[in-house]
Each structure stands twice: as structure tokens, then as C-alpha cells.
Amino acid sequence: MSTDVSADRIPIKLRAEALEQLLVERGLVDTNVMDSFIKTYEKDVGPLNGAKVVAKAWTDPEFKARLLENGTTAVAELGFKGPQGEHIVVVENTDTVHNVVVCTLCSCYPWPLLGLPPTWYKDPAYRARVVKEPRTVLAEMGLTLPESTEVTVWDSSSEVRFFVLPQRPAASEGMSEEELVAIVSRDAMVGVAVVGA
Amino acid sequence: MTGIQAASGVADLGGAEGWGVAPLLDPAEPVFKEEWEGRAFALSLLSMRISGTNLDAFRHAMNRLDSEHYFDDGYYGRWLYGAENLLMDSDIIAPGAVEARAANMTGGHVDEPPAPEPHKPEYTPTAGGSIRVIEAPQRFRVGQQVRAKIMQAPGHTRLQKYTQGHVGVVAIVEPAQVLPDTHAHFIDENAQWVYTVSFDSKELFGPAAERFTLNTDLYEDYMEEAS
Numbered sequence: 001m002s003t004d005v006s007a008d009r010i011p012i013k014l015r016a017e018a019l020e021q022l023l024v025e026r027g028l029v030d031t032n033v034m035d036s037f038i039k040t041y042e043k044d045v046g047p048l049n050g051a052k053v054v055a056k057a058w059t060d061p062e063f064k065a066r067l068l069e070n071g072t073t074a075v076a077e078l079g080f081k082g083p084q085g086e087h088i089v090v091v092e093n094t095d096t097v098h099n100v101v102v103c104t105l106c107s108c109y110p111w112p113l114l115g116l117p118p119t120w121y122k123d124p125a126y127r128a129r130v131v132k133e134p135r136t137v138l139a140e141m142g143l144t145l146p147e148s149t150e151v152t153v154w155d156s157s158s159e160v161r162f163f164v165l166p167q168r169p170a171a172s173e174g175m176s177e178e179e180l181v182a183i184v185s186r187d188a189m190v191g192v193a194v195v196g197a
Numbered sequence: 198m199t200g201i202q203a204a205s206g207v208a209d210l211g212g213a214e215g216w217g218v219a220p221l222l223d224p225a226e227p228v229f230k231e232e233w234e235g236r237a238f239a240l241s242l243l244s245m246r247i248s249g250t251n252l253d254a255f256r257h258a259m260n261r262l263d264s265e266h267y268f269d270d271g272y273y274g275r276w277l278y279g280a281e282n283l284l285m286d287s288d289i290i291a292p293g294a295v296e297a298r299a300a301n302m303t304g305g306h307v308d309e310p311p312a313p314e315p316h317k318p319e320y321t322p323t324a325g326g327s328i329r330v331i332e333a334p335q336r337f338r339v340g341q342q343v344r345a346k347i348m349q350a351p352g353h354t355r356l357q358k359y360t361q362g363h364v365g366v367v368a369i370v371e372p373a374q375v376l377p378d379t380h381a382h383f384i385d386e387n388a389q390w391v392y393t394v395s396f397d398s399k400e401l402f403g404p405a406a407e408r409f410t411l412n413t414d415l416y417e418d419y420m421e422e423a424s
Binding site: 042186187 | 209218223231236237274290294298299402
């Protein structure tokens with residue numbers, strides 16, 4: 001297999017600094033723009049967005065219906081759109097169905113709702129195995145599903161981005177939408193965990 | 198050939214053996230574990246712009262890395278190497294320029310190659326993003342049995358090896374999108390319908406496989422009628 005990159009390995013941190021310096025000194029890259037990209041995904045766009053969508057779906061049946069009918073327009077009602085969110089399909093976990101999302105070819109992920117993907121999502125073992133033995137992989141990650149549960153794995157290969165609507169825990173009865181936001185975990189919105197109250 | 202991945206790229210991991218135990222969840226991990234990861238992330242996004250390329254070309258620029266460069270520095274490592282590929286493809290930076298600068302930043306005194314004359318691809322997107330409105334009718338319908346073609350020509354693709362040759366059922370008609378296989382090489386947007394297709398696990402992996410359904414998106418060019 002060939003590559004254009006020199007085989008002389010230099011530390012990746014130094015490599016990033018060298019490339020940045022080369023591009024900045026020629027006026028091709030503005031470090032302020034770089035900083036704003038980084039800050040956006042460190043501070044503004046993350047799983048809190050997805051948690052707000054889930055909490056609203058749990059408390060507003062009409063929103064939930066719109067969300068499952070057209071995820072893209074429903075999440076845009078809350079202001080969530082942008083790169084890696086061109087077309088969002090929301091799939092619902094129930095008593096009998098469990099959905100889990102992967103991208104075996106790279107690590108496609110619904111950025112506007114969840115931010116940038118966590119390390120486990122990008123791990124080769126997850127990418128390789130969850131499409132072949134999802135029940136085993138989920139159990140290794142801490143989620144053991146009953147054999148009777150139907151498991152559906154969604155492998156993101158186009159620009160469609162899949163988002164899991166987790167089941168609302170019974171113990172969350174009576175919680176406000178705001179309280180519900182706080183219990184929804186990122187990992188449940190990808191389908192490798194469930195929401196506990 | 199430089200710039201074109203082999204038919205079986207390093208990135209096509211679905212179903213691969215030998216990767217060991219599944220990763221552990223870490224709900225508290227920072228978005229960027231080290232500062233350079235954020236720099237590499239931002240540089241990569243900007244490199245797509247500077248090089249006059251596109252997201253599919255960027256994915257392809259990563260897929261044609263060897264396994265050492267693809268895996269050893271993690272996700273943002275392959276982003277950075279992919280970005281460098283794009284910048285060299287479009288003659289924004291010269292081969293060896295990053296290595297020479299890195300050497301000089303760490304006390305070395307080496308000549309750096311001059312910046313080349315840029316040659317960006319002759320390519321103008323017809324719209325932003327990847328979704329397109331097209332006139333062509335949908336060749337397949339929900340509920341129809343289809344087969345994922347066996348396609349092993351060199352070049353970019355989003356058709357995973359593990360689905361090739363297998364029969365599934367159309368579950369969702371998705372919006373029409375540019376075809377990554379041609380878009381990555383600036384040949385044509387080739388916008389076409391995309392379908393989420395459901396495969397039975399035993400169809401994909403044999404009778405001993407766990408019981409589950411695998412849904413994935415197939416571009417119309419990847420599909421043929423199965424019945």
C-alpha cells in the first residue's frame with residue numbers, strides 16, 4: 001500500500017505545529033479561525049444539544065412525532081444544524097427494539113447534536129466488530145441486552161446521520177424537561193448505553 | 198498510483214477480525230485529549246478549503262494512508278496526514294516541507310523546499326453540502342429486495358466489503374446525494390438516490406451469526422435488483 005506521506009516519522013504534535021506554521025506564514029490559515037473552530041466544538045456544540053432533543057421528545061409527543069418523521073427539520077426547530085447534520089434520521093429505542101450507530105468506514109457522527117465523536121466510537125475494534133457481533137460488543141461495553149430484544153445496527157455510509165432516541169427510564173416520571181436533559185448521556189444517544197434515572 | 202487507494206483500503210474495517218476487546222466508555226473525556234488534536238482538527242477543515250477539494254477527497258486522502266499512518270497517531274493523526282495529502286495533491290505544500298520545518302523547529306538547519314505553484318482541481322460544486330435535488334426517478338422502492346454489487350475497482354468508495362454481494366431489503370429512501378466514488382476524484386457529482394438497506398445478520402455473516410439487523414446506506418450505483 002502506498003502513501004504520499006514520508007515514512008520519516010516525526011512526533012505528531014510537532015508535525016501539527018510545523019504544518020500550522022507553514023500555512024500561517026503564507027497567509028493561508030488564520031489562527032483566529034482555527035481557535036474559533038476548536039472553541040466551537042469544545043464549548044458550544046456537544047451532546048447537550050442531543051440531550052435537549054431527547055428531553056423534549058420525552059415530554060412533547062407532537063415534537064417526538066415530528067422528530068421521528070423528519071429529524072432534520074425537527075432538530076432545526078431547536079436551532080441544531082450545521083456540518084455533519086445535513087440529513088438526520090432519528091431511530092427510537094423501545095422495550096423490544098435497540099438501535100446502535102457506527103461508521104465502519106471512518107467515524108461519521110451527527111456533530112450538531114453530539115459534537116465530535118468520543119474515542120470509543122473511533123476505536124477500530126468498535127468499527128470492526130459492532131456490525132458483526134453487536135450483542136457481544138455491547139455487553140463488553142457494559143450493556144447486556146435480553147436475547148428477545150431486536151437489535152438494529154446502523155452503519156453510516158452516506159451523508160445521512162443517525163441519532164438514537166433512548167427510552168425514557170420509568171424512574172424519571174415527574175421530572176421536568178430541564179431535569180431530564182441532565183440525565184441523558186451521550187453514549188445512550190449512540191446506542192451503547194441506556195439512560196438511567 | 199499516487200492519490201488513488203487500492204481496491205481494499207485500510208479504512209474498510211467492518212467485520213474485520215483481530216481488533217480485540219471493545220473499548221470502554223469514558224463519559225468524562227475531553228473533546229480534544231491533547232492540544233495538538235484540536236490544531237489538527239482545525240487545520241484539516243481549513244486544508245479542504247485551501248486545497249480546493251471536498252469532504253469525499255479528504256476521506257479518500259485518509260483511506261490511502263498505509264496502516265501505520267492511518268492507525269498509530271489515532272483519529273486526529275489520520276486527519277492531519279490526510280490534510281497533508283490534500284495540500285500536496287493541490288501543490289499547496291511541497292513533499293518534505295513539513296518534515297523540513299519540523300527539523301528546523303527542533304534545532305536543525307536544513308533547506309526547506311520552496312512553496313510550489315498551486316494546482317487545485319478543476320472542480321466547482323453545484324451546491325453546498327452533499328444533498329442534491331434531482332429529476333431522475335428512484336430505481337428502487339421500499340420493501341424491494343436488492344443486492345449490493347461487488348465493486349473492487351481502485352479509487353474511493355463508500356461501499357463496504359462486508360455488504361458486497363449480499364441481499365437486503367430497502368427500508369428508507371434517503372435524499373439524493375453526490376456519489377463519493379466520482380466526487381472524491383473531481384470527475385462528476387453524479388448525484389443519485391441513496392437507500393437505507395436492511396440486511397439480516399445471517400445473510401451477511403452466516404448461520405452462526407448473532408441475530409440482528411444491519412442497516413446501511415447504499416448509493417444507487419452500488420445496487421442491483423435481487424429478484
